[in-house]
Amino acid sequence: MAERERLNTRQRGTVFVPKSQLLSPEEVQRAVRRMAHEILERNEDIANLVIIGLQTGGICFAERLADVIHEVSGVDIETGTLDVAFYRDDVTIRPVLESAETSVDADLADRVVLLVDDVLYTGRTIRAALNALADWGRPQAIQLAVMVDRGHRELPIRADYVGKNLPTSQEEAIDATLDGVWIGTLVKK
Amino acid sequence: MIDSIAGGNLVSLATLSQRAIVEVLDTAESFVEVNSRAVKKVPALKGKVIASLFFEESTRTRLSFETAAKRLSADVLSLAVASSSVKKGESLRDTINTIDALGIDAVVMRHSSSGAPVQVSRYVPHVRVINAGDGQHQHPTQGLLDAFTVRQVLAARAGTSGRESGSELFAGLKVLIVGDIRHSRVARSDIEVYTRLGAHVTVAAPGTLLPSDIAQWPVTVATNFDEALATADVVGLLRLQKERGSGAFVPSLGEFTSTYGLTARRAKLLRPEAIIMHPGPMNRGVEIDSQVADSSAAVIEQQVRNGVPVRMAVLYLTTAGATLESDPND
Amino acid sequence: MTNSTLVIRGGLIVGPLESFVGDVLIADGRIVEVGPGITAPSGAVEIDAAGCWVGPGFVDLHTHLREPGKESAETIETGAFAAALGGYSAVVAMPNTEPALDSVAMVGYVLERGKSAAVDVAVAGAITVGRQGSQMAPIAKLAALGVRLFTDDGNGVQDAGLMRRALTYAQPLGVTLAQHCEDESLAQGGSMHEGASSSKLGLTGRPAIAEELMVMRDIELVRLTGCSMHFLHLSTERSIALVIEARAQGLPVTCEVAPHHLTLDETACETFDPEFKVHPPLRTASDVAALRAALRAGAIDAVATDHAPHTPESKDMAFDEAPPGMLGLEQAAGLTLEALGGAGADPQVFFNVLSRGPARVAQLREQDVRVGHSAHGGAVTVGEDANLVVFDPNASYVVDRDSLASRARNTPYHGRTIHGRARATVVRGRLIQLEGIIQ
Numbered sequence: 001m002a003e004r005e006r007l008n009t010r011q012r013g014t015v016f017v018p019k020s021q022l023l024s025p026e027e028v029q030r031a032v033r034r035m036a037h038e039i040l041e042r043n044e045d046i047a048n049l050v051i052i053g054l055q056t057g058g059i060c061f062a063e064r065l066a067d068v069i070h071e072v073s074g075v076d077i078e079t080g081t082l083d084v085a086f087y088r089d090d091v092t093i094r095p096v097l098e099s100a101e102t103s104v105d106a107d108l109a110d111r112v113v114l115l116v117d118d119v120l121y122t123g124r125t126i127r128a129a130l131n132a133l134a135d136w137g138r139p140q141a142i143q144l145a146v147m148v149d150r151g152h153r154e155l156p157i158r159a160d161y162v163g164k165n166l167p168t169s170q171e172e173a174i175d176a177t178l179d180g181v182w183i184g185t186l187v188k189k
Numbered sequence: 190m191i192d193s194i195a196g197g198n199l200v201s202l203a204t205l206s207q208r209a210i211v212e213v214l215d216t217a218e219s220f221v222e223v224n225s226r227a228v229k230k231v232p233a234l235k236g237k238v239i240a241s242l243f244f245e246e247s248t249r250t251r252l253s254f255e256t257a258a259k260r261l262s263a264d265v266l267s268l269a270v271a272s273s274s275v276k277k278g279e280s281l282r283d284t285i286n287t288i289d290a291l292g293i294d295a296v297v298m299r300h301s302s303s304g305a306p307v308q309v310s311r312y313v314p315h316v317r318v319i320n321a322g323d324g325q326h327q328h329p330t331q332g333l334l335d336a337f338t339v340r341q342v343l344a345a346r347a348g349t350s351g352r353e354s355g356s357e358l359f360a361g362l363k364v365l366i367v368g369d370i371r372h373s374r375v376a377r378s379d380i381e382v383y384t385r386l387g388a389h390v391t392v393a394a395p396g397t398l399l400p401s402d403i404a405q406w407p408v409t410v411a412t413n414f415d416e417a418l419a420t421a422d423v424v425g426l427l428r429l430q431k432e433r434g435s436g437a438f439v440p441s442l443g444e445f446t447s448t449y450g451l452t453a454r455r456a457k458l459l460r461p462e463a464i465i466m467h468p469g470p471m472n473r474g475v476e477i478d479s480q481v482a483d484s485s486a487a488v489i490e491q492q493v494r495n496g497v498p499v500r501m502a503v504l505y506l507t508t509a510g511a512t513l514e515s516d517p518n519d
Numbered sequence: 520m521t522n523s524t525l526v527i528r529g530g531l532i533v534g535p536l537e538s539f540v541g542d543v544l545i546a547d548g549r550i551v552e553v554g555p556g557i558t559a560p561s562g563a564v565e566i567d568a569a570g571c572w573v574g575p576g577f578v579d580l581h582t583h584l585r586e587p588g589k590e591s592a593e594t595i596e597t598g599a600f601a602a603a604l605g606g607y608s609a610v611v612a613m614p615n616t617e618p619a620l621d622s623v624a625m626v627g628y629v630l631e632r633g634k635s636a637a638v639d640v641a642v643a644g645a646i647t648v649g650r651q652g653s654q655m656a657p658i659a660k661l662a663a664l665g666v667r668l669f670t671d672d673g674n675g676v677q678d679a680g681l682m683r684r685a686l687t688y689a690q691p692l693g694v695t696l697a698q699h700c701e702d703e704s705l706a707q708g709g710s711m712h713e714g715a716s717s718s719k720l721g722l723t724g725r726p727a728i729a730e731e732l733m734v735m736r737d738i739e740l741v742r743l744t745g746c747s748m749h750f751l752h753l754s755t756e757r758s759i760a761l762v763i764e765a766r767a768q769g770l771p772v773t774c775e776v777a778p779h780h781l782t783l784d785e786t787a788c789e790t791f792d793p794e795f796k797v798h799p800p801l802r803t804a805s806d807v808a809a810l811r812a813a814l815r816a817g818a819i820d821a822v823a824t825d826h827a828p829h830t831p832e833s834k835d836m837a838f839d840e841a842p843p844g845m846l847g848l849e850q851a852a853g854l855t856l857e858a859l860g861g862a863g864a865d866p867q868v869f870f871n872v873l874s875r876g877p878a879r880v881a882q883l884r885e886q887d888v889r890v891g892h893s894a895h896g897g898a899v900t901v902g903e904d905a906n907l908v909v910f911d912p913n914a915s916y917v918v919d920r921d922s923l924a925s926r927a928r929n930t931p932y933h934g935r936t937i938h939g940r941a942r943a944t945v946v947r948g949r950l951i952q953l954e955g956i957i958q
Contacts, residue, residue: 083219086231086261086505098212099219099505101352135228203719282835302837303721304791311792312835324839325721374721400718401726 014186016175022166023181028147031163032061032178035145036068038161043112046075048140050111054129055083055100057118060178061147061163065116080104082115087128102132109137118176120146123157147176195506198318200306201327202381210385211356213502214337218352220498220505223260233509234263240288241267242298243321244305249469249493250321254297254330257500263508266291281305282312289313295508297321303374317507325372331468332378334499336386338492339364339423342464359386365417366390366408367449368427368476369398369438375468379425380408391417394449397438414449418458426451426467426476442475449476456481464488525950526559527909527943530568533866534898535875543573545905548893548948553901564950566943568909574870576608576638576906576944577852578877578895580697580775581672581751581823583844584610584640586632587625588617592927593828595629599636600924601826601848603952606873606941608906609639609895610826610848611881614650615673621645621656626664630890637951638944639892639906641881643668646685646696652677655685662692665890667882670697672751673798675733677703683740690746695773695880697749698737700758701799705729710839712785712800720789722839725800727755734758738765738772747771749880752825754780754799756809763818773880775823776810778851781858783807783931793834793841794931797825800843811858817868821877822858824851828927846930849923852910853937861938862912874908893947905948914940924957 023031043049046069053062059081066077083100115129126144133142145161150168168174168183175182190206191197194213202210223231239258243251251267258265270284288296295317298306303324310318322328336359337351343358344351364383370376370392383390384407392399393411403410411417418424429445439445446452451465456478459465465477465487473479482489525545532541532553544552544559559565579602585593595612602610612629614620620629626642633640644661648654650671658669669689675698676682682698689696706729711717713724734750738761741748753759753774762774779797784804787795795801813819827844834841855873856864878884878896886894886904893904915938920928944952951958 085219086223086233099216101350102219102222131232135226135230137227280832280835281837283832300837302839305837307791308793308837323721324837325723327721371718372721377719377721401713401724402715402718405715406718 014188016173016184017187018175018182018184021180021182023164025178025180028163028176028178028180031147032064033068035161035163036065036072039065039114039145040069040073042160046073046077048112049114050078050080050106050108051114051116052080052082052104052133054115054117054125055081055102057176058116061118061145062116064178065145078106080106082129082132084125084128084132087132089124089128104136107137108133108139110140113139113142114145115142116145118147119174120144120149120159121152123153123155126157127155148174148181150174193506194503196510197507198310199329199503199507200310200318200320202329202332202378202385203327205381205385207356207385207387210333210336210382213333213499213506214340215352216502216506217337217495217498218350220501223501224498230260230262232262233505234258234261237263237294237508238292239263239265239504239508240291240293240296241265242270242288242296244270245299245301245322247299247322250299253493253496254321254500257497257504258297260497261501261504263504266293281308285309285312289316295319295504300324319503319507322374324374326374326377328374328378330496330500330503331375332382333503334492334495335379335425335466335468336382337499338466338488338495339464341491341495342488346462356386359383359388362388362422363420364388364390364423364425365393365411365421366425366427367393367414367451369429370394370403370427371398371400372430373427376427380406391421393417395439395445415455415458418455419460421459421463423464423466424451424459426465428468428470429472429476431472446475451477451481453478453480456484456486459486466492469493523949524560524563525566525945525948526557526563527566527568527573527907530571530573530909531866532899533572533574533870534900535867538866543899543907545907545945545948548905550899550901550903550905553899566909566950566953568942570911570913571942572866572869572910572912574866574899574908574910575874575878575896576908576946577606577873578881578883579607579610579824579826579848579851580668580749580821580877580881581777581825582610582612582848583615583825583827584612584629585828586616587628592830593925595632595636595640597924597926598826598828598848599638599640600957601846603637603944603946603957604924604941604955605848605850606852606908606910606944607638607848608908608944608946609641609878609883609892611641611643611668613672614643614645614670619645619650621648621650623657623660623664626661626666634891637957638946639895641883641890641892642666643670643672643697645669646671646676647681650674652681655681655688658685658689658694659692662694665887666694668695668697668749668880670699670751672697672699675699675701675703679736679740682737683744686740686744686746686748690744695747695749697751698733699751700730700733700737700753701725702729702732705732709800710796710843711788712802714785714803716785716789720791722788725798727757727802730755730799731757731761734761738762738770741765741770741772745771747773750774752777752780752799752823754802754810755806759810759813759818763813773820775821775877775880776814776819777825778822778847778854778858779825779845779931781807781810781814781822782854787931788838791838793836793838794845794929794933796838796841796843797827797845798843814858814872815860815868817871819872820880822851822855822872823877824848828925829929831928834929844929846923846925846927849925850918850930850932850937852941853939856912856939857937864912905945907945908941909943910939911942912939914938914942916940
C-alpha cells in the first residue's frame, strides 16, 4: 500500500503530482512477469499460495501476479485484499486513514501467504499487515512482493520479490500502478 | 457543514455534510468485515480510554457502544452516573471534570437533557464527545445506522456493495417516518441523514406529535397515512413514549394505534419491497403489530446488528487519529 | 463623604423636555446650582463630564438581590454595587427570595439592610403568601410600610379569580400590581421560546401565547377593577401592542422590557449555553425589532433588568435543568443605548426609559422616610435630591464575566463589546462610582 497512502492519498487533502516516469507500462509488465516466475520457482506447491493485495496500491499488482501465475502454471490462485488502516502504529500522530475493503475468504492456516504492495518504504505498512494476518490464524510462511523498493526502511523488513529498486529522497513520492511508475511530490489540494 | 468527523466530535447530524456521512457509512463497511472474522478485534484504539457515560440508562445502546469500543481495543470506563453523582445534585461540569481527571480520550454520553453533549464538549474541549442520545435533540449513531441499514438492503438488491453505491441509492428514495416526531431525537437524526443523502422524507403523526414549526422542516407532512404507506420505500416507526400517550398528546394508546399504528391490516398497503424499521425498543401492539415486526419486510434485527460496526466507525474516525489540524505532514 | 461637594462639569444635562451643556453643583445631598460655568467652592470634587450625558440616576424596577436565601449568588450589598456600576441610584428588590417578601418582617428586613447599601433599595412585596398563588399576602400592611409595587414575579398569578380579588383589594391602597405574564399551563416544562430553534434543538418551548394570553386576561381585569397594573418584562410584539392599545383606552397600565429581550433572540440558545435561558424566553428576531421600535417610539415605560444572579454551579447544569435568569445591572444602560440606536439616540428617551419612567412606576419620585429612600427620576434642577448619573455614550468596553461586581457571573454578554457606560454615579449627593470603581 505503500507510500502513496502512507504519505497521503488516503490522508485528507493531498494529491500526488507526477514529475517524471521511471518505468513504462511495458517495463512494469515485464517486472511483474519476472516476479511471477520467481514466485513459482520458490513455491513448489503453488496451489498452497494465497495472494493478498494491500489496499489500495497493492491490489492491481496482486491480481496481475495471480493472473500471470495462472497463465504459466494453470493453477487458480486464491486472492484477497487487506486494509491495514486499523493496525497502523501511527494512527495517533496523524489524521485517521480512510479505510478500504478487506476480503480474506481463504483459511490461512498452514498456507503460504504472499503479501503484495506497490511500494516498500519504511516497512510500517508491512508490519501492520503482519499483525493483521495474525488474526486469521497461523500461515506456514508469509512472503512479500513489491513493485518498487525505494529504501529508507525504519523496521527490519525486506521484500522477497522486488520489481525494481529505486533509491529516492524522502522528499519525493512514488506512484506505482500497472500504468507505470512515476516520481513526483505530494501537494495540498 | 463539516466534511468529516475525523478527529472531531459527533454531537449532531445537523452539521454533517453528505460527504461526512458517506465516510462513516463506508468506514462501517470495513467494520462489518472485521465483525465477520473469527477474531473480531483490531488494535486501532489500543491505549485509548473511552468513558461510557449514561446519565439515562439504555442497556442496548450502552452495550452496542461498549462492544464497538472493545473491538477497537480501547479501554472502556463504564460509569453508571444515573445512580450516583447527579442525584446528589452535582453539576454537569463537575461530573465531567471528575471523569476527565481519570484520563480519558473520548466520552460516549447519553443524557435526558437536550444539548448536554454540546455543553460537555465545551467543558472538556480536549476530549472527543460522542452523543449516544440527548433528550429530544439528536441520536446521531441511530440515524447513521438506520441509513447504513437501508443502504445495505438496497445495495444487496441492486447487486452492488454499499461502498460502491455511495449515496446514489438514496436519490429520490421515499422515506416515511411515523409517530412521535415532536419528542423524538431519532426522528431529528433520521431526517437529517436521509435528506442529506438525497432521500425524500414524509412524516405522519397526529398534529400534537408534530413540532409546532413542522412547516419549516425539510419534510412533507402526510395528509393521508394510508396513501403515504402505499408509496413508501422505507417506513421508519418511532417508539411512542407511553407516558406521552396518557391523555397529554393523544387521547389513548388505542386511538393512536388505530390511527397511526402499523397494524397488520395497514401493512398490506405497503409495496412488497418496502423496508420497515424501528429503533427499538418496540411497543408491540402500539406503534407496530407483532406479526409486522416479525415479517420479512422488517429489518429491525439488522439495525441492531449494524449498531456495532457503525459505532466502531464513529469511534475510529473521531478518536483514533489526531485532529485534522495537527497533521504532522503539514 | 456624605456632605462633600461635587461639581459635574461640562456634560449634556438631560432634562425631561430639553437638554443643554452645563455644570451641576451638588452639596449636602442636593442639587444646589445648575448652569454654565459654575464656580466651584474650594475642596469640591470635580467630575469631568465632557461628551457625557448627565441625568437622573437610573432606576431598576426589576432586581433580584437574592437576599435572604441565596446569598451565594448575590447579596443586597453586592447587588447594589452592581447597580452603582451600571449607573443606577435606586433598585426595586423583587420578592422571590427565600423566604419570600410577603410579610412585614421580611420586607422590613430587606429595607433595613438596604439602608446601608450603595444605592437606594425599594422593595416589591409578594401578591400571594409565599408566592404560592393561593392566598393573598398582607398587601395593606405592606402598603402602610411604604411598599408601592406587588408581584409574584418568577411566577404569574395563574388563578384569574385570585388575581381579580388582589386587584380589587389593592385598588384603594394606591399601589400597583405587577405581573410576570406566563400562563403555566402553556409554558410549563419549557426552557426557551417555542419556535424554529426549539424544535430543532429538541427543547420544550414556552410559546409566545403563554405570555400574551395572560396580558390579555390582566388587561380585562384592570378594566374591571380599575387598579393600576404594571406588566413585567414583556417580550413579544403582540404583548406590547396589547398594552399600547389598553393605555390608549385610558386603562392604568404600564410596561417594561428587559435589555436581553432588546438585544438577543432565540437563536442564542442554539449553543445550549444555559446563560441564555431566561423566563420569559429570548424571542424571535422580529420580536426584538418590534420591541426596539416601540422603545424608540416612547411606547415602553421602562427598561428593567430582571437582574437574576445564579451561582456557577447552578448554571453548569443541562439547559433544561438550569435555572432561568441572567445578570443585567452592569450592562443594561449600554444595551438600552444600543437598542435606541447607539450614541446618536435621543438622550431624553434614554433617560425616560431608564430613570424617569421606572421612577414613576415605582412611585420613587418623592422622598419616602418610611422606607428611607430619596427622590429619583427628577429633572436635574436646583433643590432636587442629587441622584445622578454621568453616562458616556461613546465609551466602549468588553464584558468580562470574571470582573463583575455581582457575586454571580451568569452574564450572556461575556466577550461582547458594549457601547456606552456610566462614568459616574451619584446617590444622595455622594459619589458612589467613578470610572468603574466603587468609591
